[in-house]
Amino acid sequence: MTVPPPGRRERKKAATRQAIADAALQLFLERGYDQVSIRDIADAADVSTTTVFKHFTGKEALVFDQDEDRESQLVAAVRQRAAGQSILDALRQHALDTWLPIAAHPQSAEFLSLVESTPALRAYAERMWTRHTDSLSAAIADEVGVDHDDLACVALARFVLEIPLLARGRQDRPAAVEAIFDMLAHGWEPPRKPTGPRST
Template sequence: METPGRRERKKAATRQALADAALKLFLERGYDQVSIRDIAEAADVSTTTLFKHFPGKEALVFDESEDREANLIAAVRQRPEDQGVVEALREYVLATWLPLTAHPQYAGFTALVSGTPALQEYGERMWTRHAKSLGAAIAEDAGVDSDDIACHALARFVLDIPALTRGRQDPRNDVERIFDLLERGWR
């Protein structure tokens, strides 16, 4: 794997600084009380620079969306030959979702998104897009039509796991139970 050059590192650092500043301000003041200008100033960049990295205010909250979609698809396409799709997605969710639930800002982030209609709508559009891409990757892997309903249903179920397990007592156990259901069906 090639190490990113200085320019790419600077772009990534600026993007991260913007996302961090936005989340900090949103958690402190509330989403609707923070302007794009406030975020740019907190990250010490211009609003033009902010818009080079993010299409709008909502995107600052879901700053890892593109990476997450690519990683979900990679979990399907780059899994070991002897591993099934459901098991690969289980490993991905356990490795990525559970650590987020332990993050100190997790409760605040969840309350922010849950309490802000614009963020709820944006999040739903984002997850729908992810479900379409993941469903197509699962279908390609299974050798069926890209719009296969079972493949898209599996993608939606997997993507709903964070919402289903959010705030629950034992999220690891809940994630495992959901994947057991997906793998073995209802008993």
């Protein structure tokens, strides 16, 4: 069944939400998270504070404005994967297609610095990460027909969600993602020492 495109009202709502989130992030990066109020954000986005709260539950949610979409995409990668595609391969493709472009964004380093230097945002990110782990592990468990608290499914979800952090500082991020997924698929093996001429 073809999904109809969003109507004018939905497009306008989405545009307003994005404008508020963009204004908030710009102010947070310029002034620091604690120095910016909801009123400042509303003024910068040219909306009322009531409108801000219609779209976001609070300041933390403004920073992670795409959180719900990313969580649903993560679950969909498992549940809506192609016939014959393994769960790991579906998650590998999802990581390559969605996480790597985020990591390559010009503001990625500034954004991470903002989160890591702000206790409220670090705490929010941790709660978000835990929720994503629960959602992903439940989706994996459903696909293989086991309980949601199955240790193997929970462990796999946690490992997969750590991959962006593990690959972030690598020069070749796609190769790092591929290497980690290969390890998850085939098991860990001790790294081989580099071979070269022996010193005399």
